[in-house]
Amino acid sequence: MRAASRYAAGILLSRLPAPAASAQRRIDTATPMNAPKLQQNRGIIRRFFEQPECLPDSLRTRLEARWAGEPPQLYALADLDGGLRQTEMWVVLGPREIALANRESSGAEGGSEYAMRYIPREAVRKVREEPGLSSTTVSLLAEPDQPALAVIRFSFRQRGAMGAILFVLQQQAEGRDIHPTDADGFYAEAVAEPVKTRQGSVTRDKLSVVWRLVGYLAPYRASFLLGLFAAAAFTAITLAPPMLTRNLIDDIITPYTRGDLALEEAYRAGWMILAILVVIYLSREIFLWLRLRSLTVVGEKVARDLRRTLYDHLHTLSVGFFSRNQTGSLISRVSSDTDRIWDFIAFGVAELVLSALMLCGLAVVLLVLDWRLGLVLILPVPLIFIFIIYMGRKLHRIFMRVWHRWSEMTAVLSDTIPGIRVVQAFNQGDHERARFSRRNEAVLDEAVLISKVWTSHWPVIFFALNVITLLVWAFALPRLLGTADTAPTLTTGTFFAFLLYMGMFVGPLEQFGFLTRMINRSISSAHRVFEILDTEPEIVNAPDAKRLEPVEGRISFKDVTFGYDPVRQILKGISFDVEPGEMIGLVGPSGAGKTTVVNLIARFFDANSGTITVDGHDIASLDLGHYRAQIGMVMQDPYLFHGSILENIRYGKHDADLGDAVAAARAANAHDFILKLSSGYDTVVGERGHTLSGGERQRISIARAILHNPRVLILDEATSSVDTETERKIQEAIDRLVAGRTVFAIAHRLSTLSRASRLFVMKDGLIVEKGKHEELLKVPDGVYTRLHNMQRELHEMYAV
Amino acid sequence: MKTRIQTHIPDVAAPAPPRLAIDDNGRLYAYRDEKPIHVAVRPCFPWSAARRFLSLRDMDFNEVALIEDPDELNDEARHALDAALAEARFTFSIRAIRAIERDFELRIWRVDTEEGLRSFAMQWDDFPEKMSDGSLVLKDLGGDLYRIPEPDSLDRNSARLLWAFRG
Numbered sequence: 032m033r034a035a036s037r038y039a040a041g042i043l044l045s046r047l048p049a050p051a052a053s054a055q056r057r058i059d060t061a062t063p064m065n066a067p068k069l070q071q072n073r074g075i076i077r078r079f080f081e082q083p084e085c086l087p088d089s090l091r092t093r094l095e096a097r098w099a100g101e102p103p104q105l106y107a108l109a110d111l112d113g114g115l116r117q118t119e120m121w122v123v124l125g126p127r128e129i130a131l132a133n134r135e136s137s138g139a140e141g142g143s144e145y146a147m148r149y150i151p152r153e154a155v156r157k158v159r160e161e162p163g164l165s166s167t168t169v170s171l172l173a174e175p176d177q178p179a180l181a182v183i184r185f186s187f188r189q190r191g192a193m194g195a196i197l198f199v200l201q202q203q204a205e206g207r208d209i210h211p212t213d214a215d216g217f218y219a220e221a222v223a224e225p226v227k228t229r230q231g232s233v234t235r236d237k238l239s240v241v242w243r244l245v246g247y248l249a250p251y252r253a254s255f256l257l258g259l260f261a262a263a264a265f266t267a268i269t270l271a272p273p274m275l276t277r278n279l280i281d282d283i284i285t286p287y288t289r290g291d292l293a294l295e296e297a298y299r300a301g302w303m304i305l306a307i308l309v310v311i312y313l314s315r316e317i318f319l320w321l322r323l324r325s326l327t328v329v330g331e332k333v334a335r336d337l338r339r340t341l342y343d344h345l346h347t348l349s350v351g352f353f354s355r356n357q358t359g360s361l362i363s364r365v366s367s368d369t370d371r372i373w374d375f376i377a378f379g380v381a382e383l384v385l386s387a388l389m390l391c392g393l394a395v396v397l398l399v400l401d402w403r404l405g406l407v408l409i410l411p412v413p414l415i416f417i418f419i420i421y422m423g424r425k426l427h428r429i430f431m432r433v434w435h436r437w438s439e440m441t442a443v444l445s446d447t448i449p450g451i452r453v454v455q456a457f458n459q460g461d462h463e464r465a466r467f468s469r470r471n472e473a474v475l476d477e478a479v480l481i482s483k484v485w486t487s488h489w490p491v492i493f494f495a496l497n498v499i500t501l502l503v504w505a506f507a508l509p510r511l512l513g514t515a516d517t518a519p520t521l522t523t524g525t526f527f528a529f530l531l532y533m534g535m536f537v538g539p540l541e542q543f544g545f546l547t548r549m550i551n552r553s554i555s556s557a558h559r560v561f562e563i564l565d566t567e568p569e570i571v572n573a574p575d576a577k578r579l580e581p582v583e584g585r586i587s588f589k590d591v592t593f594g595y596d597p598v599r600q601i602l603k604g605i606s607f608d609v610e611p612g613e614m615i616g617l618v619g620p621s622g623a624g625k626t627t628v629v630n631l632i633a634r635f636f637d638a639n640s641g642t643i644t645v646d647g648h649d650i651a652s653l654d655l656g657h658y659r660a661q662i663g664m665v666m667q668d669p670y671l672f673h674g675s676i677l678e679n680i681r682y683g684k685h686d687a688d689l690g691d692a693v694a695a696a697r698a699a700n701a702h703d704f705i706l707k708l709s710s711g712y713d714t715v716v717g718e719r720g721h722t723l724s725g726g727e728r729q730r731i732s733i734a735r736a737i738l739h740n741p742r743v744l745i746l747d748e749a750t751s752s753v754d755t756e757t758e759r760k761i762q763e764a765i766d767r768l769v770a771g772r773t774v775f776a777i778a779h780r781l782s783t784l785s786r787a788s789r790l791f792v793m794k795d796g797l798i799v800e801k802g803k804h805e806e807l808l809k810v811p812d813g814v815y816t817r818l819h820n821m822q823r824e825l826h827e828m829y830a831v
Numbered sequence: 832m833k834t835r836i837q838t839h840i841p842d843v844a845a846p847a848p849p850r851l852a853i854d855d856n857g858r859l860y861a862y863r864d865e866k867p868i869h870v871a872v873r874p875c876f877p878w879s880a881a882r883r884f885l886s887l888r889d890m891d892f893n894e895v896a897l898i899e900d901p902d903e904l905n906d907e908a909r910h911a912l913d914a915a916l917a918e919a920r921f922t923f924s925i926r927a928i929r930a931i932e933r934d935f936e937l938r939i940w941r942v943d944t945e946e947g948l949r950s951f952a953m954q955w956d957d958f959p960e961k962m963s964d965g966s967l968v969l970k971d972l973g974g975d976l977y978r979i980p981e982p983d984s985l986d987r988n989s990a991r992l993l994w995a996f997r998g
Binding site (some may be wrong): 078079080081111113114116117159161163164165166168170175178179182184188190225226228303428429432434435475555558762815828 | 854856857859869871877886890917918919920921922923935936937939941944945946947948949950951952954956957971972973974975976977994995996997
């Protein structure tokens, strides 16, 4: 059964991306979920799913009465009936029985009537799941192929909650009793989890995210405040020139043309105003420079801090976290999300302040200049603002279609360019060109639509501004000219200043539309960054972690169970003791749990139950970093970093001297091929070492392990996928590497384990056979014997 | 049963179709040597050829039979298979869209389906997938699928809401 929640089975479940390890709880936890978290989960269920947020009280009361006051251990909603219509059937796990409560009708006083069925828990010996496209049918069985005790149907939404119940039943059938104690918490968490995962573990409140981001500005508050001051000063100064223009016209030009002002006096005053304008324009640009310089640098520093904190934190997270999250998504959080935050701090904040100040300043100045004309100009502004918002939303809907088309088009590129060899080998160039062309045309169609809307947007806004201009003229003209009975009440300068101020309205209004999108995107980015920062490492050091000096390599498993998801157990209670220096071969079919065993030895995960000890100490009590430094791994697909071969060999021991690096390479049979490269050990291998062959990369990784000198060595299919000659060289290198260490080697080719001290044969999460090669072959019909015979036959069949 | 036209493709024989029956709980049984085996239907092409090439799998996911064309089965078997197939291919079928609301990083769809009222959430940048038969399929956060069989036949309000999401 593959229930899609990491929540139910407790411990470390990894199928869904998990926002925070702190949310992970064991199914048998004794601590009920705290009330705020429960309320949060129930709120999500109400808002997003409109399904019951908990077991109805009437049903709970009825069941508790039947179970002598004991509460339900777990419950889940089966939301589909036999005809696949929506229904409300509760599956409730009690202490000794399972209750199936099918809501039939509303009873008296608004209550609900339930048709009840009860199944003793011990009667369920098997659980069969049949997943469909969007629903799951589960049969509870006493025996396989016998009529089911019950058949339950539910949509995928209910898988997490239902998975927990089925897990408990399966465990019980296998003789392991689990006693869940927080039914409400489990149900609410399991249903709400997908939403929380996508929205992140941090608050959804945008203001809180902004405040948290502001916290990162604290070390640079002086520069930040300086930038804001410069932005405010820039805005204030920008409002001055029209006012001075008014003075120039009303106080100098008009009086002079009327003859009220002498020429010399007019020149003196005119030059004075021009000088002030020069100072204003100069200082305006200085403030602009100051604002840009301060805020862009602060933005860069905050982005640097976020990137560093984020990257540091990523290194503390466990392997499980990385298997749950896509690499591309994590990289984009460190790169493009922090870049967006920089954009916001460097430009967004200032533009926001500037636009708001500009609009307020304009309103004040215009009202002070002439309140009646000011009102004519200001009153229509909200209407233009509403129009801009309306257009923004309309454009957003079209943009969504364009994004969709665009992503379809780029999907062709990301498909075909990396796979160009396949395209050419199958002569599908024409097909792919036609596919791209179709999607390219689709982008054009939507882009044209956007252009149509967009281009109609500006004329409307400018027409509205022109109408306002005409209104201003219409109101101003009688006051400018006066009437036969009254003198003019509006000066030419004031009117001219009005016209200049009008032009300033458009910019801030447009900026608000743009800033809304920018702020939303930046907050989303900040949210994604904080989501990672709030993820707690699943594997952490114990408070008084021990350092084993040295690690001898005695490793024991006792009744260890482990599963990545609620129901499917990968290891089902395995036990073994390995002495220092032993080489253990792990063999068995795919999915038997071999890799899981070595993952637990490296403590990439913690066991669900049972204990793992190293030299007699619980693995969880050891200092993680120190312990991992004693472990070496050679994987099937060795990972080389971009850098020289020398750097790759010295990856685990950066200060190793050159002689040791060469010796390690010689021992790994890598020395000769390295020297065939013109730059020898200084040859830079590309990303993931793609410039080398698989066998060459493998030998470098073995050299790395030899130099690292681990006490416990893990070989995971180290010699697969290479030719015979390369395999011989790698095998030779491995033989040198394993000497004197505790080794766990996984191999499908049994011949590569001929030197193993003992073999552990695994099947379905259990160690089914243990012993030396010869001993195991003596077991007729044994798993190892069958595997051995099969490989021998294959070898004989295809041997040349 | 049709005989496969000889081609260059090596023929890996699929097990022959057995007798089929369905029980009161809607569970499908295949009979081998008169022994009932509970099987599940796995359509090979659930979207592009839903009623062809149906694989019947036992509890250990071993293939019990591969039915190329259910119409060639007898009535009882075809009826049983169709019922099981309906379950295996079940998706919610959207009749009308009441609202599409925005939430942080998500969109909430409130819809009328053939199965009843339903609300579900999708990531804000996820779009419906257009299928070869012209229908649209939406996948929610929990993995549930919602199908709009004929997007052009939706009512005016639903069509308006859906417009921005149609590819």
